Amino acid sequence: MKNAELVFIPAPIIGHFVSAVEVAKLLLERDERLSITFLVMKSSLSTKIARSYNDSVIAACGRIRFIHLPEVELDPNLPSRFFISLIEAQKPHVKEEVSKLVIESESSPDSPRIAGFVLDMFSTSIIDVANEFGVPSYIFFTSAAAFLGTTFYIQALHDEQKVDPTEFKNSDVELAMPCLASPFPAKVLPSSVLGKDFLPLFLRLFRRLREAKGIMVNTFYELESHAINSFSDGNYPPVYPVGPLLNLNGHEHDVVSDIRKDIHRDIMQWLDHQPSSSVVYLCFGSMGSFGVEQVKEIACGLEQSGHRFLWSLRQPPPNGKMEAPSDYVNPAEVLPEGFLDRTSEIGKIIGWAPQVDILAHPSIGGFVSHCGWNSTLESIWFDVPIATWPMHAEQQFNAFLMIVEFGLAIEIQMNYRKEFNMDACEIVSAEEIEKGIRCLMEIDIKKKEKLKEISEKSRKALMKDGSSYTWLDRVVQDMIDNMP
Structure with missing residues (x-):
């Protein structure tokens, strides 16, 4: 067969971009006939999709390249949140770059075909x-398989049963969704589905998922067997669980500066001096932050818990x-006042x-x-129990999965919402935070054993003949079979 080229177009969000590169690397490892071109968009929230990261991937893989698309001027009246209008505005540039790839392909018998x-x-x-261009489209879905099933369910509910999902906001309705084994509280749906401004945009995205030739999902069968089995009735494109796709050398590909190297060294040295499984780590993602009042409540909750913390x-x-x-x-x-002095030892x-x-550090206990x-997949991979405190996007849904569907997490909050750059509607008290941290760091043995078991399965899934390894073989074969 002639060599084949895939054109990857990730969203300009660092977490989506990095996991897309990880699946690209696996595809290249699996079939030497494949090569991959990334068309990279720039946004204020991808900021440092570091060129050093691109360079290191190119050096390691060889058959991968990154083409940076020109920046676009957006109409200030467009709802540019969630990057949808940015992506729409890039379509002419995508078409231009793919035209060049087609010319390149036709110019030489040895060039790969798209x-x-x-x-x-x-x-x-x-x-x-x-x-x-007459070529098939595949989706790389960077959330859970159960969330993919939820997007299909909400779209069908709206389009076929004429139900308005925005009516679920703050309601006590529970939904029986095929992708979940447990009843789902509708108020835990993402704000994008519950809000009238963004629902039409997201329904357009959800509808078009059905046009794909296949959907790769960053999950593994052993974690989400119920959700993955729910796609097997022939009403959906093929769904391939190919994860967990993690950038396990994260700091090496970050924007490498001497300051960051020093910070990294300092953090690791501090952790080296802490007892095994004694430290609770608090982090709210690349977009997570709180106002001063909530910061003080977190600090008081930590101090009252008496646990070591990072x-x-x-x-x-x-x-x-x-x-x-x-x-x-x-x-x-x-x-x-005085918090840093009082907690300096722990x-x-x-x-x-x-x-x-x-x-990955042995001193981290929660x-x-x-x-x-x-972050959820990383915690599973490293066998570190989670206490949930979701903020935006589909994080409330993920908290539900971890607490109720998988039984792997402790709840601080499940439906806390702090949308990008907006004040939260509530303050979580120090007492609630203290209680959550104590439950997390003293987690019951059954939950601990369950997490350890699924952690081992997450690693086996990517090994030769593991579930995700096998699904990835099927992806490659289907891509080759579907070539124009």
């Missing part, structure tokens, strides 16, 4: 461009700015966190997390 587009869950509008404390962006949080110059200004406040290395899907 086998298809691999699109992010947010990039489904680019199926239009793939159709113009806390990634980030400064919110200025009001009205769609930016990632930054590190505090002086964290003491937002913490209770706690450490940091800004940026080399999360993979932290979770993780207070925003439940982003990448």
Whole structure:
């Protein structure tokens, strides 16, 4: 067979981008006939999709390249949140770059032929461009398989049963969804589905998922067998669980600076001096931050718990700015008076966190997390129990999965919401935080054993003849069979 090229178009969000690169690397390892071109969009929230990361991947893989698309001017009246309008605006540039790849392919008998587009869950509008070139589209879904099933369910509920999902906001309705074994509280759906402004945008995305030739999901069968089996009735495109796809050398690909190297070394040295499984790690993702009042409640809860802690404390962006949080110059200004002195023996406040290395460290005994899907998979991989504190996107849904569906997590909150750059509607008290941390660090033995078992299965899934390894073989074969 002639060599084949895949065109990856990830969303301009660092967590989506990195896991897309990880699946690309696995595909290249699996079949030497494949090569991959990434078309990379820039946004204020991808900021440092570091070129050093791209360079290291190119050096390791050889058959991969990154083409950076030009920046686009967006109409300020467009709802640019969630990157949908940015992706829409990039369609002409995508078409231009793919035209060049086609010319390149036709110019030499040895050049690879385009086998298809691999699109992010947010990039489904680019199926239009793939159709113009007569090539199939595949989706790389960066959330749970159960959440994929939920998107199909909500779209069918709206389009076929004429139910308005925004009516579920703050309701006590429970939904029986095929992708979940447990009844699902509808108020835990993402704000994008519960809000009238964004529902039409997301329904358009959900509908187009059905047009894909196949959907790769960053999960593994042993974790989500119920959800994955729910796709087998022939009403959906083929769904392939190919994860967990983790960047286990995260800090090496970060924006490498001497300052960050020093921070990394300092954190690791501090952890080296703590007893095994004694430290609770608090981190709320690349977009997570809190106002001063909530920061003080977290600090009081930590202090009252008496547990050792490593806390990634980030400064919110200025009001009205769609930016990632930054590190505090002086964290003491937002913490209770004397907190740093009183906890100096047992706690450490940091800004940026080399999360993979932290979770891998034997002194970490628990993780207070925003439940982003990448962080959730990392906690499972490293066998670190989670206390849930979701903030935005589908994180409330992920918290439900971990607490109720999988029975692997402790709840601090399940339906806390703090949308990007907006004040939360509630303050979680120090008492509630203290209780959650104590439950997390003294987690019952059955939950601990269950997490250890699923952690071992997550690693086996990627090994030769493991479930995800086998599913990835099927992906490659289907891509080759579907080539135009």
